[in-house]
Amino acid sequence: MSLRCPSCRQDSDYQIRWIRRTKKSSLPSHADVDDRARFKNARDYMIRVDDIVACPKCRKRIEITSKSVVLL
Secondary structure, three states, X not given: OEEEOOOOOOEEEOOOOEEEEOOOOOOOOOOOHHHXXXXXXXXXXXXXXXXXXXXXXXXOEEEOOOXXXXXX
């Protein structure tokens, strides 16, 4: 991801880590009606792990404010 440091105005590329959450293949046998409804609407998604990165020049912290969850 390419970001610009707000203090020194330097553009840099940063490695941002993500965790992928996947929908289970099937429900457990003891699931009730509410569980079945939630399972029907569930989807795969990714969660961003890194919310703050450091500028390589001035070492100030840069907060990533874009969306932290991406639906797949």
